[in-house]
Amino acid sequence: MAAFEGLTGRLQNVFGKLRGKGKVSEDDVNEAMREVRLALLEADVNFKVVKEFIAKVKERAIGQEVMKSFTPGMVIIDIVNKELTELMGGTQSKLAKANRPPTVIMMAGLQGAGKTTTSGKLALMLQKGNHKPLLVAGDIYRPAAIKQLQVLGAQIGVPVFSLGDQTSPVEIARAGVAHAKENGHDYVIVDTAGRLHIDEALMEELKQIHEVTKPDEVLLVVDSMTGQEAVNVAKSFHEQLELTGVVLTKLDGDTRGGAALSVKAVTGCPIKFAATGEKIVPLEPFHPERMASRILG
Numbered sequence: 623m624a625a626f627e628g629l630t631g632r633l634q635n636v637f638g639k640l641r642g643k644g645k646v647s648e649d650d651v652n653e654a655m656r657e658v659r660l661a662l663l664e665a666d667v668n669f670k671v672v673k674e675f676i677a678k679v680k681e682r683a684i685g686q687e688v689m690k691s692f693t694p695g696m697v698i699i700d701i702v703n704k705e706l707t708e709l710m711g712g713t714q715s716k717l718a719k720a721n722r723p724p725t726v727i728m729m730a731g732l733q734g735a736g737k738t739t740t741s742g743k744l745a746l747m748l749q750k751g752n753h754k755p756l757l758v759a760g761d762i763y764r765p766a767a768i769k770q771l772q773v774l775g776a777q778i779g780v781p782v783f784s785l786g787d788q789t790s791p792v793e794i795a796r797a798g799v800a801h802a803k804e805n806g807h808d809y810v811i812v813d814t815a816g817r818l819h820i821d822e823a824l825m826e827e828l829k830q831i832h833e834v835t836k837p838d839e840v841l842l843v844v845d846s847m848t849g850q851e852a853v854n855v856a857k858s859f860h861e862q863l864e865l866t867g868v869v870l871t872k873l874d875g876d877t878r879g880g881a882a883l884s885v886k887a888v889t890g891c892p893i894k895f896a897a898t899g900e901k902i903v904p905l906e907p908f909h910p911e912r913m914a915s916r917i918l919g
């Protein structure tokens with residue numbers, strides 16, 4: 623994964639040295655952890671998250687079990703793998719499902735994060751799973767956002783509910799959910815407006831949409847390429863909106879993606895999906911354990 627290439631290379635280096643050793647001293651562990659710490663910081667993982675991560679790995683690695691093992695290097699790599707998996711949420715966190723359909727999914731995020739694109743990818747994923755999703759065009763401020771969603775919908779064969787750009791997004795969202803109920807849609811994806819920065823008007827509107835649609839899922843779309851800002855954005859949104867999940871986008875980008883790995887640790891909000899590319903392909907569930915293995919290379 624492009625966003626973690628640098629990190630993978632550095633970790634492979636550290637572990638290459640450990641792997642060959644029959645015996646590992648406490649000094650070796652400390653040295654390896656120093657290098658892992660630098661690699662994580664270099665990859666832009668949040669510094670507090672790195673500190674806790676290293677402390678946990680060390681605590682487990684310096685314990686009896688590792689030192690007595692015949693392959694201590696391998697045991698340490700395994701510990702790092704497990705802790706990295708934990709850091710990203712441990713196990714896969716599934717999309718919520720309403721007891722009585724439709725399941726309402728509200729999409730939030732800053733402008734340009736990939737909300738509209740991700741809404742399309744999510745709709746396609748659901749459609750491929752034999753569901754009948756409805757997309758609701760609630761982003762009335764960004765020029766062409768409605769059109770973009772309509773084009774996307776037409777491309778994947780998913781209907782798009784719109785009331786143009788003169789009706790309030792709160793009313794559009796309410797009417798969209800009602801439309802889904804009347805027309806037998808089992809999932810409604812409400813695309814909302816983003817701003818370039820978090821502001822009160824945006825949050826107020828999102829809260830109102832939340833109130834009228836009572837979403838089963840509130841997904842924050844986060845651009846992995848924005849570094850620590852991605853973590854700050856997730857934190858602010860979570861404080862105001864009670865997110866139920868995060869979607870990391872642009873993991874195909876070549877900027878350091880470490881910040882994205884800190885999102886779960888900082889906000890407590892699970893990463894539910896990871897997205898790559900501009901093309902509309904089905905969204906992929908985020909698997910912490912697979913991602914950890916890929917990062918370790």
Ligand code: GDP
Binds near residue numbers: 735737816871897899
């Ligand atoms: P919105 O303002 O949040 O609705 O953002 P858009 O969905 O319009 O996306 C903004 C830009 O990012 C567009 O050019 C998308 O094609 C692009 N984009 C969205 N998701 C991804 C992704 O996962 N990878 C890449 N490389 N580009 C993406």
